Amino acid sequence: MxxxxxxxxxxxxxxxxxxxxxxxxxxxxxxxxxxxxxxxxxxxxxxxxxxxxxxxxxxxxxxxxxxxxxxxxxxxxxxxxxxxxxxxxxxxxxxxxxxxxxxxxxxxxxxxxxxxxxxxxSPSPNHEYNTLHGIGPNWDTSGHDQQLIRQGDALNISVEDYL
Known part of the structure; x- marks a missing residue:
């Protein structure tokens, strides 16, 4: 072990x-x-x-x-x-x-x-704002078009993506 x-x-x-x-x-x-x-x-x-x-x-x-x-x-x-x-x-x-x-x-x-x-x-500078407004830690609200992008989806990759 x-x-x-x-x-x-x-x-x-x-x-x-x-x-x-x-x-x-x-x-x-x-x-x-x-x-x-x-x-x-x-x-x-x-x-x-x-x-x-x-x-x-x-x-x-x-x-x-x-x-x-x-x-x-x-x-x-x-x-x-x-x-x-x-x-x-x-x-x-x-x-x-x-x-x-x-x-x-x-x-x-x-x-x-x-x-x-x-x-x-590290926690984002908007952590308090996001917490107060019900935005979870996996949501990025920094875009100018106000679309919410789930950061966790970017981690969904596999070896097949490179073949």
Whole structure:
């Protein structure tokens, strides 16, 4: 089981490359020199690697690796994951195609990155106004045309968007 302290998560977003080397190392995850975290996994019984995506946080890349590991290796992989899986997404099975595994892993990793972004965003200067007028935290009212745009919809992306 891996744990990750808040001071380590602050350093995971850019920062000094030497500090990143001292961080917890997750299976199937590496850091690009420009600070993005990427994940890939070897397909059992072959020399092939399955690309799982590029993420903002190492935890997101590790979750993507865990999902792909379970899909490729089944329940026997549960003891070798970066994070213990308490529940699997409903779409995850052990008999999935490589493309379906990529999508499931990417969706899980991007969900972790999105949650990280939501938890670490600073309150907007209009927070009090929005709260008083019943506008939720996920609504952007800065447009000149007064259209409301739900910010959460922008986070709904998948690896299929890039294929």
């Amino acid at each position: 891996s744990s990750f302290s808040s001071d380590q998560s602050d350093r995971s977003r850019g920062g000094d490359h030497d500090q990143q080397k001292k961080m917890i190392k997750y299976k199937g995850v590496r850091c690009r020199k420009w600070g993005k975290w990427v994940s890939e996994i070897r397909v059992p019984g072959t020399q092939d690697r399955l690309w799982l995506g590029s993420y903002t946080t190492p935890q997101a890349a590790a979750v993507a690796h865990d999902i792909a590991s379970y899909c490729l290796r089944g329940p026997s992989s549960l003891n070798n994951l970066n994070f213990p899986l308490t529940t699997l997404p409903a779409s995850v099975r052990t008999n999935m195609s490589p493309r379906s595994i990529q999508k499931a892993a990417s969706d899980a990793g991007m969900a972790v990155d999105a949650q990280f972004a939501i938890n670490h965003q």
